[in-house]
Amino acid sequence: MSKSLLARSVALAALGTSLTLPGMAHADFIKDSKAGIELRNFYMNRDFRQDGGPNPPAIPGKGGELRSKAEDWAQGFILRYESGFTEGTIGVGVDAIGTLGIKLDSGRGSTGTGVLQLDRETGRAQDDYGDFGVTAKLKASNSVLKLGTLMPKLPTVGSNDSRLLPQSFQGGWLNSAEIEGLTLDAGQLSRVNQRDSSDHEAMTMTGGTGRGITGTAGVTSDEFNFAGASYKWNSQLTTSYNYGELEDFYKQHILNAVHVLPLGEGQSLKSDLRFARSTDDGTTNVDNKALGAMFTYTLSGHSFGLGYQKMSGDTGYAYIGGTDPFLVNYVQIGDFAFKDEKSWQARYDFNFASIGIPGLTFMTRYLSGDNVDLGAGVADGKEWERNTDIAYVFQDGPMKNLGIKWRNATTRSTFGNDLDENRLIVSYTLPIW
CATH class of the missing domain: 2.40.160.10 (Porin)
Structure with a gap:
């Protein structure tokens, strides 16, 4: 994914949101909106220290030759947008996230840290990768239903954000807090976009x-x-x-x-x-x-x-x-x-x-x-x-x-x-x- 593609995706999402909300009150939708971009520079070095088995991973295309380290350096861009909700009994809103990772340094024999996406055929780190996700959301009282790109942090499923770009899922998630002190969650996930991938699998x-x-x-x-x-x-x-x-x-x-x-x-x-x-x-x-x-x-x-x-x-x-x-x-x-x-x-x-x-x-x-x-x-x-x-x-x-x-x-x-x-x-x- 290139920078221009990421920018076009964000612009199209914003345009699509405005077109799908005709006639609705936009005051809270816009007033409560927030957006920001995180620039994340990530260097990781992992040395394999054992002398014998079990063995560290082999170097792709090197005839089984074992690597002594894994090392990557990359620059990430994470653009997040979160809208408010339209007025009415059921409020409507939209969230969006665009990610872009750019390789700064990675050798064929030393990649594989989970920082960069690897080519499935050659095993080499790709020059760039990224994703764009949109989440539609509906709010009634103190309950919110989200459909689309999700990053849950629940005991049963915790989205990982320990590398250059965060992991995300596709699905639906209902969060309800109608009773004071009680929070209910329910949903279903169907696909995952791993932290070092642009594929939904x-x-x-x-x-x-x-x-x-x-x-x-x-x-x-x-x-x-x-x-x-x-x-x-x-x-x-x-x-x-x-x-x-x-x-x-x-x-x-x-x-x-x-x-x-x-x-x-x-x-x-x-x-x-x-x-x-x-x-x-x-x-x-x-x-x-x-x-x-x-x-x-x-x-x-x-x-x-x-x-x-x-x-x-x-x-x-x-x-x-x-x-x-x-x-x-x-x-x-x-x-x-x-x-x-x-x-x-x-x-x-x-x-x-x-x-x-x-x-x-x-x-x-x-x-x-x-x-x-x-x-x-x-x-x-x-x-x-x-x-x-x-x-x-x-x-x-x-x-x-x-x-x-x-x-x-x-x-x-x-x-x-x-x-x-x-x-x-x-x-x-x-x-x-």
């Missing part, structure tokens, strides 16, 4: 060594149904139930409770408890129970967290490929959700605003997992991961809204790749109106 499920899931080879799905309810009992406690079903793959029930206990001025203890039950649907053997708990003590700008996660059943955790799973130990590289895996996490955050430096944040964490069932006659798998994030967003002056983030990760595994990884992200958000 049928959905698949995350797999891999150690997950123990069978029956997924060559299978895709064009139907993911979801529904959920969240209730805020008071300012401290929120509970929720969510259901998701990826046709031909799995069915899933998720329970979640979040409680924040005030402990005095500038102090609190947050408890986040999660349980998921996943079973097969169609040809797979999915059978998983996932228990997770994260406890975070906050004192002024400091946060200290301890987490525990346990998998049980015949397989590991199931979720749509490329999405963010609703797991307390899902982090930069791993999800610690393999068959029978038990894992724990220790985390520390500091917000420098507490000492007079707003915009500067720091995070570090360490996770360790073991007891992974790799099959009969094979020793149980183990893995660990360490993450560090440092980020700064300029608060004022000529560089206001300019953000710089460095993400570092190291992971070691007895059944997967050993990786050292660095991501440097420079972003700037420019409001248009």
Whole structure:
């Protein structure tokens, strides 16, 4: 997708919106509209550190020669438009998102970070890629129905935005908040546009060594149904139930409770408890129970967290490929959700605003997992991961809204790749109106 194509698409969408709303009151539609463009410069380097198997990916077209690293650098443009609603019993509105990714540097033997779209035949990173999506929306009272391009952030399906461009879906989504404290969600997704793709494809499920899931080879799905309810009992406690079903793959029930206990001025203890039950649907053997708990003590700008996660059943955790799973130990590289895996996490955050430096944040964490069932006659798998994030967003002056983030990760595994990884992200958000 070229810049000119992206611009033409946005213009045509705006024209189409004006033509489909004749005679309607446009005051709120226009007055409540907002638009902005995010410029995202993304560099990522991933070093494969293991000496022996399991092996890192092979270099496309190199006769099985293994790569020692994956490295990409690209510039992204994300244009977002969100309208208000027309007046009347049923308000009408439209949202739109246009994305464009441009390759700055990527070698044939070192691409494959998920930052750039790859050519299906040659395996080379394409010079540019992108997408354009429109969402029609209808509002009645405190309920909104959206049809078109969606980026849900729900326990059953979490749109991923950890690379150059965000992941999106096609489908319908109803969100209702008619009763105070109660939020209802229901919908269906049919296609996914992955973060490194401009194609709208049928959905698949995350797999891999150690997950123990069978029956997924060559299978895709064009139907993911979801529904959920969240209730805020008071300012401290929120509970929720969510259901998701990826046709031909799995069915899933998720329970979640979040409680924040005030402990005095500038102090609190947050408890986040999660349980998921996943079973097969169609040809797979999915059978998983996932228990997770994260406890975070906050004192002024400091946060200290301890987490525990346990998998049980015949397989590991199931979720749509490329999405963010609703797991307390899902982090930069791993999800610690393999068959029978038990894992724990220790985390520390500091917000420098507490000492007079707003915009500067720091995070570090360490996770360790073991007891992974790799099959009969094979020793149980183990893995660990360490993450560090440092980020700064300029608060004022000529560089206001300019953000710089460095993400570092190291992971070691007895059944997967050993990786050292660095991501440097420079972003700037420019409001248009």
